[in-house]
Amino acid sequence: MDTADDGTSTAHSLATWLERLTFADLTADEATARILAAIEEWATWQQWRVYRRAPSVVPLPPPLRGNSVLDVACARPGGAAPVAVEVDRLDRQRTVDKLLAEAAAGRVAIWVRWGIGPFVPPPLPVHLVTVQAARRSGRWSTVSERPAPEHSGSAPVVTEAEELPWEP
Template identity: 35%
Template sequence: MAHEPTGAGESEILAVSLRAYLSETGFSFTGLTGKEVTQCITRAVVQWVGASGWRCRTEAQMRYIDPPRLKDGGCLSYWSPSWSAYLDLRVVRKDGQPVAVEIDRADESTAVDKLRDEALRGRPALWIRWHGALRAELPAGVARLHLPTRSSKAPLRYSLAPVAGTEAITTGQAVTLEARADAQRRDQQRIADEKRAAARPQEPGPTRCY
């Protein structure tokens, strides 16, 4: 049966393509640390990118749509979100928009915010989540491929059975034209604000108590 894309459109199609590639190549691993799992999955995604005739950049810089705000953390003031952000992978294609890819073990990360903003810019956004429970909702335009790893204790190690092609893919709703237009307006406003800020004398940054 053909897979019919839903809300996330191209993001979901890419997730299906990646899942099929991992299934065809029998992707699996055994007894890896968390860091090793992320590296292993990253290598597999890079290989899928190459097999698709594309190229990719690791740790690709991106910018949030809304500017960071200076927050008071008691002894520590900090910017949230941070000024600099990086995608795990940015896939560059000749025949389409660049694709934002994040690879994570847990939901408690900045991946969702980064992928949300990339999707609002009209770019496909793919989240590869391995291990652990999944959040119920996804931002509009984002597709998530879940790789259900198993873990052992003492020492903590992770394993993944060969991908079977049935691993869950979930998606957010479609990005509306209104949401995209609003994001573009806010994005341009942030760029203008940054240019004005750069022209002013530098203000003190976050402070720390000692």
């Protein structure tokens, strides 16, 4: 948990969790849903209460009534600040404004951006977590900087069998 509760360690924890996330050949909506599910798993693993589409502190613009919603909100025990998470592929000013309002209300505000990048960091105290994904033929897949594993499709290595000495 954050001792100073500025959200840095919470954002780092989420970033580390999302590094394990992989998906392939998904639509943008499916990729967003997969990321949201991973965020929910992370928060549940932390033993936090998780709310999808929770009310934001930001009111909807007229003529609409009520408040905007957050993609994910988390209530944490022990008086720790709640966590407000928004997930976007695109750079949206209204998301930044919403998260700044959430931070001003005492919440840890995290913006999960996914896609090709580069991702421009939002103003503090909003924390940025990224998920690199590439688009091919209109479908999205995660990108890894890890090298591909060697496959056993290469030619087999042939050696001479020899008897090893046996000692009882």
